[in-house]
Amino acid sequence: MAGLTAAALAAVGFLAYQASANVPDSLAKPAAPSSAAPGPSGSPVKKPDPLVVPAKSGTGKRVVYALKARRVWLVSASGKAQRTFPVMPSTINPKPGAYAVTSRKDRTAGSDGVPIEHVVRFATVGGATIGFSAALDNTMPSPDPTSKTGGVRMKRADGDALWSFTTVTSKVVVVR
Template sequence: MTSQQQNSPRSPARVNRSRVNPMASVALITAAALVGVGVLAVQANGSAPNKSATTTIDKQQPAQQQPTAPSTNQAGQTVTPPPDPTALPDDSGKGKRIVYSLAKSRVWLVGADDKLQMSAAAVPGTVSPTPGTYAVSKWKATAKGADGASVQYQVLWGPASANTKFAFDAIASLGGDQVPQKPAAGTTTGGVRLTQNDALAVWQFATAKGTPTQIVVVS
């Protein structure tokens, strides 16, 4: 090959084949960078702690264990929230029982395992029992209250030394969740009135076979 042939310029076709397209280089570099970021993300995700289990455990913790900030008034003084009227009263016995609060006009059903099963508002009779522990004496599907009202799901209880004169029951003519009215003025009754649905729950609880049901009356 002569010197003239060695120094002769390359043909346009050869120049185009050897030259690298700058746009293609940018695309290749960008793609490689994205692949690297993806690999790092996968590695980071694999080494990161799993927080979903912690969240589930937190949700399963009882509400009373969650710390709460005390309420304060405008003067910065700590305000104690009022007691929950639906909370089971303290010193209300042990084991399977129906707890009746005179002050709160409310009943609670507590199982033999001391776990609360139900709480419901009640309409007291005109005669109030003395706080204490009583036994269920008998029950009637339908009956006449001492005030003459037709009742059902009647669970009777009272002092063993006296005629039973207290009972949980429901007015037969009312709907399932309809709250009964207070006994008429001038009547004498120890019936503690509940809605139909609540009285049925008390009936089923008290008449279930197994552990006897106690009635615990608190002030």
């Protein structure tokens, strides 16, 4: 009986060796993690590259503000995004189009009473001034929907970058 057991173990070992020698490479290696999530058809859907500047946002050096994406791009004269970052829109939004920075203020209180810095104003809608700013406490809470405010908030580091990038008359392009 011991001879049969030894023979059976030898046969199983041989078959296991044969099976491991014939595994296709695609099954032998673990799949690389994918940054793409499966789409409705099961095929991967790539996330858009955040550095890609929105289409139809003009040319030249400009700030691009995408309302739906809640994102800003700082675009160089060559058309390349130097930086992009998320923002929290205000309760009042400008219409899509081209604007120019009308004024800048280093520090003040926002229309919601929050201390802010690096205010870059570029539009007026219904009497409300629209501009970018960063809260000194580095927060970006959703604005009170009952208040009519025009502050588009960003993190302080992003506010620093926007402040350094713009001057009065700098172009701001708003897209959907």
